[in-house]
Amino acid sequence: MNKNELEKQYSPSQWSHRMSADDVINAHVAALKSGTEKARAVAQNILDVPYGEGDEEKLDVYMPISSSPDVPLVIYLHGGYWQFLSKEESGFMAVPLAQKGVVVVAVEYSIAPKGNMDLMVSQVRRSLVAVIQQYSHIRGLYLCGHSAGAHLAAMVLSTDWSEYSVTPQIKGAFLVSGIYDLLPILSTYVNEPLKMTEEVALRNSPSRLVSQLKTSSSGCDIVVAVAQNDSPEFRKQSEDYFKSLQAAGLKVTFEDIPDTDHFSIIEQLVDENYYLTQLLLKMMGKS
Numbered sequence: 001m002n003k004n005e006l007e008k009q010y011s012p013s014q015w016s017h018r019m020s021a022d023d024v025i026n027a028h029v030a031a032l033k034s035g036t037e038k039a040r041a042v043a044q045n046i047l048d049v050p051y052g053e054g055d056e057e058k059l060d061v062y063m064p065i066s067s068s069p070d071v072p073l074v075i076y077l078h079g080g081y082w083q084f085l086s087k088e089e090s091g092f093m094a095v096p097l098a099q100k101g102v103v104v105v106a107v108e109y110s111i112a113p114k115g116n117m118d119l120m121v122s123q124v125r126r127s128l129v130a131v132i133q134q135y136s137h138i139r140g141l142y143l144c145g146h147s148a149g150a151h152l153a154a155m156v157l158s159t160d161w162s163e164y165s166v167t168p169q170i171k172g173a174f175l176v177s178g179i180y181d182l183l184p185i186l187s188t189y190v191n192e193p194l195k196m197t198e199e200v201a202l203r204n205s206p207s208r209l210v211s212q213l214k215t216s217s218s219g220c221d222i223v224v225a226v227a228q229n230d231s232p233e234f235r236k237q238s239e240d241y242f243k244s245l246q247a248a249g250l251k252v253t254f255e256d257i258p259d260t261d262h263f264s265i266i267e268q269l270v271d272e273n274y275y276l277t278q279l280l281l282k283m284m285g286k287s
């Protein structure tokens with residue numbers, strides 16, 4: 001594939017059937033922001049909880065409306081090509097989930113150019129350890145990530161926890177429109193602020209860490225979801241990763257979500273009746 005074609009394949013906004021490229025990104029940020037504001041109005045929350053020393057090493061916790069002893073917790077890792085968005089736009093899924101007795105945690109990490117890939121992966125891993133230490137009473141730990149956040153979630157699943165103080169038992173993971181092999185983006189505009197070398201891309205590609213994932217996360221229910229209108233290259237990333245997890249004997253399902261694009265596939269998690277919201281609730285035993 002030539003550079004132009006590759007860059008188009010890795011420009012999600014150019015594949016939406018709903019709006020122009022600029023409009024779909026503006027609408028995406030607006031939808032996530034207003035969903036997050038709504039979540040902050042309806043659900044009790046604790047904002048800016050530190051999970052490390054760095055400026056960005058903070059997370060927001062959204063509490064269920066009514067407390068019960070049976071509380072699952074879902075950690076959300078936002079998308080934005082490791083260079084856009086923050087936790088300020090990442091609490092939107094608490095709108096339906098707080099109603100259903102689920103704790104939602106939105107994690108901030110140091111996006112590029114300030115942060116680099118190794119740091120972001122380390123941060124999301126440490127955020128998980130901090131959450132388990134602070135919320136030891138929860139009934140189950142779940143992960144959800146979109147786009148670059150799905151990549152980070154897959155890296156969390158593929159962690160060798162022997163270097164950490166705890167070994168998290170992640171019950172389920174929702175990987176939505178992610179990138180699992182970083183090599184193809186090395187030569188694209190996406191890598192300009194990231195400045196990954198081939199070595200960095202290789203050690204941070206979940207597609208190359210499937211055996212570590214099998215060791216660390218064998219009991220995890222994994223959903224690999226992709227939008228019908230994601231680009232062919234994005235769809236291939238999800239299909240290939242799904243197939244290698246399946247071949248490794250993991251509990252994994254593939255969800256091809258009709259009538260969605262790279263952005264609407266995650267935006268719609270503000271809606272209780274959306275297919276993926278229902279699937280997430282079902283996985284957590286809360287439907």
Ligand SMILES: N[C@@H](CC(=O)c1ccccc1NC=O)C(=O)O
Pocket residue numbers: 010011012013014025028029079080081084085147
């Ligand atoms: N150049 C990218 C930009 C992009 O992916 C993006 C931009 C702002 C906020 C989120 C984004 N992507 C995924 O969440 C695109 O073509 O969509």
